[in-house]
Amino acid sequence: MHIAGSPTVSDADSALVDIPDGALAITADGLIDFCGPFDELPAQPGDVVVDHGGAFLLPGFVDAHVHFPQTYELDAYGGGQLLEWLNNCIFPAESRLADPVFARTIARDFTRARIAAGTTAAMVFGSAFPVAQDELFEATQRAGLRIVSGRGIQTQGPDSAAPLMTSEADAIALTTAEIDRWHAADTGDPDTARLLTAIVPRFTLSVTTQTLAALGELYAQVRDRGVYIHTHLNENNRPGTGEVDLVKQLFDVECYLDTYDGKFLPGSAVGGESLLGRRTILAHCVHCTDAELARMAETGTSIAHCPTSQLFLGSGTMPWNRTVDAGVTIALGSDCGGGDEWLISKVAGDAYKVHISEAGEASVAMHPAQMLFSGTLAGARALDAESRFGNFDVGKEADFLVIDPQRWPPLERMLRNGVRDDDPQRARDQTLFALLMGMREPAIAEVYVGGDKVDFGAV
Numbered sequence: 001m002h003i004a005g006s007p008t009v010s011d012a013d014s015a016l017v018d019i020p021d022g023a024l025a026i027t028a029d030g031l032i033d034f035c036g037p038f039d040e041l042p043a044q045p046g047d048v049v050v051d052h053g054g055a056f057l058l059p060g061f062v063d064a065h066v067h068f069p070q071t072y073e074l075d076a077y078g079g080g081q082l083l084e085w086l087n088n089c090i091f092p093a094e095s096r097l098a099d100p101v102f103a104r105t106i107a108r109d110f111t112r113a114r115i116a117a118g119t120t121a122a123m124v125f126g127s128a129f130p131v132a133q134d135e136l137f138e139a140t141q142r143a144g145l146r147i148v149s150g151r152g153i154q155t156q157g158p159d160s161a162a163p164l165m166t167s168e169a170d171a172i173a174l175t176t177a178e179i180d181r182w183h184a185a186d187t188g189d190p191d192t193a194r195l196l197t198a199i200v201p202r203f204t205l206s207v208t209t210q211t212l213a214a215l216g217e218l219y220a221q222v223r224d225r226g227v228y229i230h231t232h233l234n235e236n237n238r239p240g241t242g243e244v245d246l247v248k249q250l251f252d253v254e255c256y257l258d259t260y261d262g263k264f265l266p267g268s269a270v271g272g273e274s275l276l277g278r279r280t281i282l283a284h285c286v287h288c289t290d291a292e293l294a295r296m297a298e299t300g301t302s303i304a305h306c307p308t309s310q311l312f313l314g315s316g317t318m319p320w321n322r323t324v325d326a327g328v329t330i331a332l333g334s335d336c337g338g339g340d341e342w343l344i345s346k347v348a349g350d351a352y353k354v355h356i357s358e359a360g361e362a363s364v365a366m367h368p369a370q371m372l373f374s375g376t377l378a379g380a381r382a383l384d385a386e387s388r389f390g391n392f393d394v395g396k397e398a399d400f401l402v403i404d405p406q407r408w409p410p411l412e413r414m415l416r417n418g419v420r421d422d423d424p425q426r427a428r429d430q431t432l433f434a435l436l437m438g439m440r441e442p443a444i445a446e447v448y449v450g451g452d453k454v455d456f457g458a459v
């Protein structure tokens with residue numbers, strides 16, 4: 001099953017392709033040559049045929065927002081919402097990555113967690129420490145996964161964040177060095193690379209206006225090389241003391257997005273280059289104004305929607321219909337460790353649950369094709385890589401998962417006994433819904449990126 005073509009999320013159900021007894025043919029270069037019924041497969045003598053029996057093939061999952069330094073912090077007890085959790089748990093935990101031995105271990109465990117969850121491509125919020133980022137890129141390269149990442153930038157913050165903070169000059173120097181070392185380091189060409197870099201200010205409260213201005217200047221210099229921007233926006237709106245109100249008070253802006261759009265400190269001379277664009281992903285966007293959503297749509301900026309994390313941190317719910325109607329690309333993000341699930345299909349399940357629970361007319365039952373779209377093709381689009389991967393269209397790089405229900409008996413029983421087959425379309429939709437809601441990591445038998453089988457042992 002996959003979402004064919006290049007639909008919007010609203011059209012995902014009519015783009016859903018489901019081929020019982022299907023086949024994928026892959027060229028020696030790892031590109032999709034054929035996707036269709038097995039008995040129409042144009043096989044040549046000598047072709048290697050792999051029979052996956054009763055398993056499902058889905059496109060690899062794309063996680064548009066996941067924190068590498070929080071690998072061991074899933075379900076950490078933070079004793080409060082976002083800012084308390086950061087102070088009590090996250091800043092101290094992330095400080096441990098300064099230790100090279102710990103950095104190597106956590107990079108391996110993070111990469112293995114990605115393989116187990118079938119996350120073939122990800123926008124990875126990085127560690128402050130170059131030694132840990134080097135380990136991350138190296139482990140990712142050994143595994144053969146796709147990654148966009150950058151070191152988390154902090155130039156101001158509470159005492160608990162002190163080990164993660166640098167001077168403004170060092171923030172720029174370290175980020176520039178990371179881009180020069182790792183951007184397309186595997187192929188030398190951003191259009192074919194699996195390793196790509198981003199500029200990653202943690203969030204507005206972690207940087208000064210001068211840092212934001214300097215990052216804008218840096219971005220203007222490296223944008224043409226295909227470098228990304230990644231950060232958080234409008235996550236916690238606790239009145240007075242939450243993230244959104246603090247940004248507005250401290251940065252004197254009308255809306256939070258302005259701080260990333262070169263418009264900080266209106267009325268003063270301090271302003272700068274915008275960080276928005278087709279290679280920018282902003283996580284959460286729970287509490288956006290209409291003007292913020294319109295500006296994101298206008299600039300091609302995407303949202304990483306992280307419902308699992310929003311439940312865990314009490315951040316509220318991104319309004320689904322209003323955000324979709326604004327025309328912004330919405331991809332799913334696990335936000336581990338704010339989210340406590342690596343598996344993007346589980347995040348899609350949480351999206352279903354929170355959006356059906358929206359109040360009154362805003363309540364929406366996402367179609368299973370929209371769930372699959374949000375966790376695959378929309379992620380590729382958010383990464384500005386839709387022409388390369390995200391579905392099984394001929395010519396794309398073959399990123400796919402083999403999902404075998406026999407490996408997870410609750411799923412096998414649900415598919416065998418719970419799906420009605422009186423109406424083929426309904427049976428198809430129920431099958432996909434049950435698959436997404438019911439699968440767990442053990443059901444993911446094999447993971448492929450660009451036609452290459454990803455090997456746990458190589459990490």
Ligand code: GUN
Pocket residue numbers: 067082086090202203232235309335338
């Ligand atoms: N805002 C700033 N830092 C973080 C983080 O680590 N996780 C989440 N969910 N939000 C943030």
Ligand code: ZN
Pocket residue numbers: 065067125232283335338
């Ligand atoms: Zn996050």
